[in-house]
Amino acid sequence: MGAKQRGVLGRIWDFFCSLKLTIFSLISLAVTSIIGTVIQQNLSRQEYLRVFSEKTYNLLDQLQCFDMYHSWWFIGLLVLFCINLICCSVKRFPRVWKIVHNPLLTPNKQVLKTFSNVDEQVVKGDIASVTARMKSFLSQEFSAPRETEKAGEVFLYADKMKYARFGVYVTHLSILIIFLGAIIGNIYGFKGYVNIPEGGTIDRIWLRNGQIPLPIDFSVRCEDFSVSFYGNSQRPKEYRSVLTVIDKGEVVIDRRPIVVNDPLSYKGLTFYQSNYGSAGDEVVLIKVKVRGEDKVDAFSLRKGAVTELANGDKIEIEDFAAAFRNFGPAARLKVLPKDGQPRTVTVFKNFPQFDDERQGDYVFTLVDFDQPYYTGLQVTKDPGVWVVWLGCALMILGCLVAFFLSHRRIWVVLSEQNGKVGVRLVGSAHRNQPGFELYFDELKNKFRDVLSKD
Amino acid sequence: MSSGQLFNFVTIGYFAAMILFIGYLATHSAVVAKLATLFAYAGFIVQTYAIGLRWYETYQIPGGAGYAPLSNLYESVVFFSWTILLIYLLIDLRHKQKSVGAFVVPFAFLAMTWAQLRLDSTISPLVPALQSNWLTYHVITCFLGYAAFAVACGVSIMYLIKVRKEDNPSGSPAGGIVGIFPSAKILDDLNYKAIMVGLLPRCEFAARWAALLRWLKIVLI
Numbered sequence: 134m135g136a137k138q139r140g141v142l143g144r145i146w147d148f149f150c151s152l153k154l155t156i157f158s159l160i161s162l163a164v165t166s167i168i169g170t171v172i173q174q175n176l177s178r179q180e181y182l183r184v185f186s187e188k189t190y191n192l193l194d195q196l197q198c199f200d201m202y203h204s205w206w207f208i209g210l211l212v213l214f215c216i217n218l219i220c221c222s223v224k225r226f227p228r229v230w231k232i233v234h235n236p237l238l239t240p241n242k243q244v245l246k247t248f249s250n251v252d253e254q255v256v257k258g259d260i261a262s263v264t265a266r267m268k269s270f271l272s273q274e275f276s277a278p279r280e281t282e283k284a285g286e287v288f289l290y291a292d293k294m295k296y297a298r299f300g301v302y303v304t305h306l307s308i309l310i311i312f313l314g315a316i317i318g319n320i321y322g323f324k325g326y327v328n329i330p331e332g333g334t335i336d337r338i339w340l341r342n343g344q345i346p347l348p349i350d351f352s353v354r355c356e357d358f359s360v361s362f363y364g365n366s367q368r369p370k371e372y373r374s375v376l377t378v379i380d381k382g383e384v385v386i387d388r389r390p391i392v393v394n395d396p397l398s399y400k401g402l403t404f405y406q407s408n409y410g411s412a413g414d415e416v417v418l419i420k421v422k423v424r425g426e427d428k429v430d431a432f433s434l435r436k437g438a439v440t441e442l443a444n445g446d447k448i449e450i451e452d453f454a455a456a457f458r459n460f461g462p463a464a465r466l467k468v469l470p471k472d473g474q475p476r477t478v479t480v481f482k483n484f485p486q487f488d489d490e491r492q493g494d495y496v497f498t499l500v501d502f503d504q505p506y507y508t509g510l511q512v513t514k515d516p517g518v519w520v521v522w523l524g525c526a527l528m529i530l531g532c533l534v535a536f537f538l539s540h541r542r543i544w545v546v547l548s549e550q551n552g553k554v555g556v557r558l559v560g561s562a563h564r565n566q567p568g569f570e571l572y573f574d575e576l577k578n579k580f581r582d583v584l585s586k587d
Numbered sequence: 588m589s590s591g592q593l594f595n596f597v598t599i600g601y602f603a604a605m606i607l608f609i610g611y612l613a614t615h616s617a618v619v620a621k622l623a624t625l626f627a628y629a630g631f632i633v634q635t636y637a638i639g640l641r642w643y644e645t646y647q648i649p650g651g652a653g654y655a656p657l658s659n660l661y662e663s664v665v666f667f668s669w670t671i672l673l674i675y676l677l678i679d680l681r682h683k684q685k686s687v688g689a690f691v692v693p694f695a696f697l698a699m700t701w702a703q704l705r706l707d708s709t710i711s712p713l714v715p716a717l718q719s720n721w722l723t724y725h726v727i728t729c730f731l732g733y734a735a736f737a738v739a740c741g742v743s744i745m746y747l748i749k750v751r752k753e754d755n756p757s758g759s760p761a762g763g764i765v766g767i768f769p770s771a772k773i774l775d776d777l778n779y780k781a782i783m784v785g786l787l788p789r790c791e792f793a794a795r796w797a798a799l800l801r802w803l804k805i806v807l808i
Contacts, residue, residue, distance in 0.1 A: 363649075363651070363712045364649045368711065368712065368714065369714055369715060370652070370712065370714075370715070371715055371718075372715050392715060392718075393715035393716055393718065394715070394716075394718055394719040394721075406715075529787075532786075532787060533787070536783045536786065536787070537783060565776070565779050565780075567772050567773075567775035567776040567778075567779055568776040568779060568780070570772050570776075571772055571773065571776055574772075
C-alpha cells in the first residue's frame with residue numbers, strides 16, 4: 134500500500150515537472166492574453182454595450198473577460214506555471230549543481246559514445262609523455278585540465294564557463310520575483326484617480342470601481358493647470374499641473390510642476406498627469422472706456438454675471454466663445470442702461486478697434502480670457518515596484534548568461550594500445566551546438582598537429 | 588538635401604546591392620560580389636547620415652522640440668532596415684560569406700520600399716504621452732529584435748536549401764548556386780546567434796509587462 138501511495142505522489146510530482154505542462158501553460162497564457170489585447174479592459178457596462186449585444190456582454194462578463202488579468206482562470210494559469218517552474222527547477226538543480234561542482238572526471242565508454250564531437254589518434258611513445266603534451270595542449274588552447282587515472286587509462290578533464298549552467302535558474306527565479314512584486318503591488322498597493330480644480334485642494338482619492346473615497350494622510354493643492362500646443366496646430370505639446378503638497382498644515386512640496394511622464398511622488402503615492410477638463414465657464418477680462426474720457430475700467434466677468442459701471446449702467450456677459458467662426462475669441466455683452474432699452478454688443482479679442490468704430494457711448498475691448506480647468510490625476514501606490522525591477526534586472530542577466538554563454542567540456546582519454554598510445558578527444562557544450570562544432574573542428578586540427586609533431 | 592530624398596537614394600542603393608548579390612549567386616564572380624558589398628556599405632553609410640539628418644530636422648520644424656527619429660511606424664521601419672544592414676555587415680566582416688547578402692539585403696530593401704512608398708513620413712512633434720526616453724529604448728530593442736529575426740529568416744532559407752543539397756548530392760552537378768553557400772554548420776551557428784539576439788528584446792517586453800500595463804493606461808489618455 135505504501136508503494137502504491139508513493140506511486141500516486143510520484144505521478145503528481147512528475148505531472149508538475151513535465152515539459153508538457155510547461156508547453157500547455159505557456160501556450161494558454163499566450164492565447165488568453167490575446168483576449169486582453171482585443172477586448173479593451175475595465176470599461177463601463179455602457180461602453181461595452183455599444184460594441185456587444187446584451188447576451189454577448191453577459192457571457193463575456195461571466196467569463197471575466199473584461200478584467201481578465203485578474204480573472205480566476207488567468208491567475209490559475211499563472212499559478213500553474215509557477216508551480217511547474219519551481220518543480221522543474223527543484224528536480225533539475227541538484228544534477229546541474231553536481232555537473233558544475235563535481236564534474237564527471239572519468240566517463241566510461243558508453244557515456245563517451247553519446248557525445249558527437251570526437252576525434253581519435255594513435256601515436257607512438259609512452260602514456261606519461263603523451264599525457265604531459267596533452268596537458269600543455271589543453272592549458273594553452275582551452276583551460277588547465279584535471280588528471281585522473283582509472284583502470285590503466287588516463288583521463289584529462291577541462292571545462293570553461295561552468296557557471297553558465299545556472300543562467301536558467303537565475304531566469305526562473307527572476308520570473309518568480311516579478312510575480313512576487315506583482316502580488317505585493319496587488320495586495321498592498323492600489324490604483325485610483327482624483328480630479329482637482331485649479332486652486333482646489335483634496336485629501337481623498339477615488340479607487341477604480343470604488344464608491345467611497347479613500348482618505349490620504351496629506352493634502353494636494355492644484356495651483357495651476359495648462360495645456361500647450363505645437364505652433365498653431367491642434368497637436369498637444371504638454372499637459373502641466375502645478376501641485377503643492379501639504380502635510381499636517383505644512384507645505385512639504387511647493388509648486389512642483391508635473392507633466393505626463395514626470396509624476397510627483399510623496400509618501401509612497403505617485404500622482405501622474407492623466408487627463409483634464411474645463412471647470413466651469415471662462416472668466417473674461419473686459420475693459421470699458423466712456424467715450425471722450427480717459428479713464429478705463431477693467432472687469433473680470435463670468436458668463437451670466439452682471440456688474441455695475443461707475444455711472445450706474447450695468448453690463449452682462451451674455452455669451453462667450455473661445456473661437457467664434459474664424460474670428461478668434463469673442464464675447465457678446467449686454468448693456469443695461471439705467472433707463473432705456475438694453476442692447477447687445479459683440480467684441481473680439483483679435484480686433485480691439487472693432488467696438489470703437491461702432492461710435493457708441495461706451496468703448497468695450499475684450500482683453501483676454503481664462504479657461505478654468507480641473508486636472509485629472511492618476512494616483513497609484515505600488516510597494517512591489519522595486520521587487521519587480523529587481524526581477525527585471527535578474528531576468529536580463531539570466532537570459533544573457535543562459536543564451537549567450539555555454540558550458541564547454543573537453544575530455545582527453547589516453548590508453549595503452551599494443552605498445553602505442555590511443556588518444557581520444559571528446560567535447561561537449563550545453564548551448565549553441567553548431568557554434569561548438571565549429572570550435573571543435575578547429576581544436577581537432579590543432580590536436581592532430583600537436584600529436585603528429587615528434 | 589532632405590532626409591527623405593536621401594532615403595530614396597538608400598532604397599536605390601539597397602536595390603542595386605540586392606540585384607548584384609543575386610547576380611553573384613548566378614555568376615560566382617568575385618567582382619560582382621565586391622560591387623554588391625560596396626553598394627551595401629554605401630547605402631548603410633548614407634542611411635546612417637540620413638537618420639542623423641532627420642534627427643536634426645525634428646528640431647527645425649516650427650515649434651519642434653526635437654526627438655530621436657524612432658517615434659512612428661515610418662521611422663521604426665527605416666531603423667529596422669538600417670539594423671538589418673548593420674547585422675549583415677557584421678556577419679560580412681566576420682565570415683566574408685557574400686552569398687548571405689542575397690538572402691538578407693532583400694529584407695532591408697523591401698522595408699525601405701514600404702516605408703518610402705506607403706508610410707507617412709511627416710515629422711510630427713511628440714504628443715505628451717510619447718515624450719519619454721522609454722519610447723526610444725523600446726523602439727530600439729523591439730526593432731533590433733525584428734531585424735535579427737529577419738536575418739535569421741534569410742539564413743534559415745539558405746540552410747534549408749543547403750541541407751537538401753548536402754543530403755542529396757546527385758541532384759545537380761557539384762557547385763551550382765549552393766556551392767558558394769557557407770557550410771550548414773556556419774549557417775546553423777549564425778541562425779542560433781541571430782535568434783538569440785532576436786529573443787532578448789522579448790525579455791525586455793516581458794520584464795516590463797507589469798510596468799507596461801500601467802504605463803499604457805497613461806499613454807491612452
